[in-house]
Amino acid sequence: MSSPVYVALDTPDLERAKAIASRVRNHVGGIKLGLEFFTANGRSGVRDMAALGLPIFLDLKLHDIPNTVGKAIQALRALEPAILTVHASGGRAMMEDAKAAAPLGTKVVGVTVLTSLDGDDLASVGLPADPHDQVMRLTQLAKDAGLDGVVCSGNEVAAARKIWPGGFFVVPGVRPAGGVIGDQKRVMTPRKALDAGASILVVGRPITGAEDPDQAARDIAATL
Numbered sequence: 001m002s003s004p005v006y007v008a009l010d011t012p013d014l015e016r017a018k019a020i021a022s023r024v025r026n027h028v029g030g031i032k033l034g035l036e037f038f039t040a041n042g043r044s045g046v047r048d049m050a051a052l053g054l055p056i057f058l059d060l061k062l063h064d065i066p067n068t069v070g071k072a073i074q075a076l077r078a079l080e081p082a083i084l085t086v087h088a089s090g091g092r093a094m095m096e097d098a099k100a101a102a103p104l105g106t107k108v109v110g111v112t113v114l115t116s117l118d119g120d121d122l123a124s125v126g127l128p129a130d131p132h133d134q135v136m137r138l139t140q141l142a143k144d145a146g147l148d149g150v151v152c153s154g155n156e157v158a159a160a161r162k163i164w165p166g167g168f169f170v171v172p173g174v175r176p177a178g179g180v181i182g183d184q185k186r187v188m189t190p191r192k193a194l195d196a197g198a199s200i201l202v203v204g205r206p207i208t209g210a211e212d213p214d215q216a217a218r219d220i221a222a223t224l
């Protein structure tokens with residue numbers, strides 16, 4: 001069975017992304033490319049990374065009016081990513097258009113509440129100050145809109161799975177015990193996040209920022 005770990009290659013440097021991916025490829029299940037990589041390297045960069053042979057998670061977190069998001073996804077269709085993200089807070093119509101525009105084999109998942117946010121952050125933008133409630137609300141909305149799953153933290157995944165037993169749950173904010181937290185506020189260890197119901201785990205800096213990324217990926221894999 002392939003690893004549930006997707007390594008987040010958050011760099012604008014194509015050669016660095018390729019080098020890390022080549023080093024860790026036997027200990028991860030896929031590659032996650034986000035805005036930093038995509039704005040620097042575009043679709044050709046994604047194709048170069050896909051040539052390494054691992055599934056591609058294109059984490060662009062699209063968030064705009066339904067027509068714009070749908071057209072943006074149409075422009076990405078040829079890349080056939082395994083997973084693609086939109087913000088669930090963009091609303092039901094936006095998510096419906098996103099799913100309709102995506103290739104059949106692409107899982108479209110809705111970002112609920114970013115793992116870098118806590119209750120105070122939510123209150124400061126006028127949302128209910130409980131990440132848990134907001135994640136549940138957006139999980140239900142994503143399900144109703146026909147998406148494939150959601151992104152949430154390990155703290156909410158068990159409850160979200162109760163709402164959506166067949167959903168695909170992406171959990172970032174994953175930190176091996178004792179690791180550096182950085183800008184992440186809602187975190188969990190890889191083992192606990194899987195036990196709580198994550199379908200896949202997203203791990204960036206604990207692997208890419210390690211002195212030996214290969215060993216860091218092995219160490220995480222050994223805990224799963």
Ligand SMILES: O=c1ccn([C@@H]2O[C@H](COP(=O)(O)O)[C@@H](O)[C@H]2O)c(=O)[nH]1
Nearest residue numbers: 008034113114115172173202203204205
């Ligand atoms: O809520 C979210 C959604 C996406 N992410 C992305 O995951 C990785 C996490 O990187 P780390 O270095 O392991 O913190 C990063 O690419 C984010 O854009 C997230 O962290 N939280």
